[in-house]
Amino acid sequence: MTETEQRWPEAESARYRAVGHWQGVTFGARLRRAAADHGSRVALVDGDRRWTYADLDAEADRVAHGLRGLGVGQGDRVVVQLPNRAEFVLVWFGLQRLGAVPVHAMPGHRRREIGHLVRVSGAVACVVPDRHARFDHRDLMRSVRAESGPNRSPLTVVVVGDPGQEDGFVSFEALRAAPPSSPGHTSPDALPTAADDDGGADPGDVALLLLSGGTTGLPKLIPRTHDAYAYNARACAEVCALDDRTVYLAVLPLGFNFAFACPGVLGTLMAGGTVVVAPDPSPQTAFALVEREGVTLTSLTPPLVSPWMDEAASGSWDLAGLAVVQVGGARLPEEQARKLGPALGVTVQQVFGMAEGLINLTRLDDPEDLVCATQGRPVSPDDEILVVDTDGGPVPDGSAGELLTRGPYTLRGYYRAEEHDRTAFTPDGYYRTGDVVRRLPSGHLVVVGRIKDQINRGGEKIAAVEVEEQLLVHPAITAAALVGVPDEHRGERTVAFVVCDGEAPGVREVAAHLKERGLAEYKAPDEVVQVSGLPLTAVGKVDKATLARELLRP
Ligand code: OOB
Numbered sequence: 388m389t390e391t392e393q394r395w396p397e398a399e400s401a402r403y404r405a406v407g408h409w410q411g412v413t414f415g416a417r418l419r420r421a422a423a424d425h426g427s428r429v430a431l432v433d434g435d436r437r438w439t440y441a442d443l444d445a446e447a448d449r450v451a452h453g454l455r456g457l458g459v460g461q462g463d464r465v466v467v468q469l470p471n472r473a474e475f476v477l478v479w480f481g482l483q484r485l486g487a488v489p490v491h492a493m494p495g496h497r498r499r500e501i502g503h504l505v506r507v508s509g510a511v512a513c514v515v516p517d518r519h520a521r522f523d524h525r526d527l528m529r530s531v532r533a534e535s536g537p538n539r540s541p542l543t544v545v546v547v548g549d550p551g552q553e554d555g556f557v558s559f560e561a562l563r564a565a566p567p568s569s570p571g572h573t574s575p576d577a578l579p580t581a582a583d584d585d586g587g588a589d590p591g592d593v594a595l596l597l598l599s600g601g602t603t604g605l606p607k608l609i610p611r612t613h614d615a616y617a618y619n620a621r622a623c624a625e626v627c628a629l630d631d632r633t634v635y636l637a638v639l640p641l642g643f644n645f646a647f648a649c650p651g652v653l654g655t656l657m658a659g660g661t662v663v664v665a666p667d668p669s670p671q672t673a674f675a676l677v678e679r680e681g682v683t684l685t686s687l688t689p690p691l692v693s694p695w696m697d698e699a700a701s702g703s704w705d706l707a708g709l710a711v712v713q714v715g716g717a718r719l720p721e722e723q724a725r726k727l728g729p730a731l732g733v734t735v736q737q738v739f740g741m742a743e744g745l746i747n748l749t750r751l752d753d754p755e756d757l758v759c760a761t762q763g764r765p766v767s768p769d770d771e772i773l774v775v776d777t778d779g780g781p782v783p784d785g786s787a788g789e790l791l792t793r794g795p796y797t798l799r800g801y802y803r804a805e806e807h808d809r810t811a812f813t814p815d816g817y818y819r820t821g822d823v824v825r826r827l828p829s830g831h832l833v834v835v836g837r838i839k840d841q842i843n844r845g846g847e848k849i850a851a852v853e854v855e856e857q858l859l860v861h862p863a864i865t866a867a868a869l870v871g872v873p874d875e876h877r878g879e880r881t882v883a884f885v886v887c888d889g890e891a892p893g894v895r896e897v898a899a900h901l902k903e904r905g906l907a908e909y910k911a912p913d914e915v916v917q918v919s920g921l922p923l924t925a926v927g928k929v930d931k932a933t934l935a936r937e938l939l940r941p
Contacts, residue, residue, distance in 0.1 A: 409614035415585025433473035450481025453562030461486035468492035486586025491642035498905030517548030600848030608802035624654035633660030670698035688846030716846030724759035744797025761831035791817040845877035883912035891917035
């Protein structure tokens, strides 16, 4: 079995194909068909730039051609770290057209995360902006290249914007402007072949790699196949009743599975709708786009809900076209869920999903109590759910237990991580989510907690160990535990408990230290608390529950 093949047992794969979940079409071929079916409809909007489906298809050919000229080919991995601009989508489909594999990075990722993604994926290239949010991504790429070692051929860097003077840094604009000879049209005699649509990729191949929220020191990559990821997007699109009148506003980072395929960008494009890219998540930017572009659907994380409601209350916007607002990525407090619908005049949908697969949605016609007090139910009738106790036995409906899941779009193993897979999955292929849920008789899930050592800071996932390892590098820190504690705005904030020789570094020094170590800024602790020692549990693990309780004691 090659690493690009999907890993479901053959019987399951056959069933998913037979019932039509897996349609046997690659993303490159889907775009070709969409251009043929409704080429003149608007597919993508960014500011005053617009692409029809035909334009998007032609652009994918151009980008693919340019990338091929740089030596990128079928099966090659390419790290894409772009902010919310149309180029994310153009590059993504350009890669699909080649049968190459985008690796989704977040705009906030830095040397440590990007270096890791490059190494684990074996990426041949990265696509980055020149500068974004007052940060120079070309500097970041220089250090990633310097670290990748002499035994590797140097990473090619494609820069959206000014590539600067560095060798091996190529301008995206120049690349896409290379003479327009898409593979099908290179020679007048050669008829286009199916391989020209997708580089000859198989629908069972890995189409993209997503980054896991992580519980280990080094984040894991999640392989998503064409068949399974298209089903992820389509199943969500069906629940959300998308059609060619849908206008989706991408507010959250495009690299985030939620905004990209739940149903997001891909679900909207597969339904023949229009994707509008919001350059920032502020309600002012978003509401102006809602008015101008007739946005019908968008998705938010919980910290955005309050500012969006406040801005809507100003009464200066016409949000009548906006029909559905999805909220997910972290627990939405019930009171907020109840206020959001009336405040924006929309139907609210809760989304409990994960990059690993399983997506739960409340239904558009669910009673208000289910919409406001649950995190939805699985989108596919073939999503298999188990809620188990610590011995792995099922708990009765209504009782809390760990959520295990498998199904037609949930991973069966991480990318090149066999060792980790032995504990991340049960022997019969269920993914252990680490989330603690209660299942209601309706099948809706309520997320009540988690057992994984991950902090959810308003939707941003932080693996505690990853930060702890870097804290220990600080000369003054001899022991460290990163703990999530309740926070009014983000649901959780991070507190670093540190044991030190002498005085503890302050929160700013710790942030500077972690930045120096190359960690994304959002992983810096919100607070640093010095303790004389870390409490241990009976089995000798750091007792984080006790630490969090101590802090909360009045
Ligand atoms: C989404 O994906 P990830 O991979 O960043 O994080 C997944 C984890 C879940 O295991 C759970 O712990 C938490 O994020 N989570 C929620 C939640 N949605 C996600 N916890 C409570 N309530 C919710 N509604 O976060 C993601 C991927 C696709 C769609 C939506 C979210």
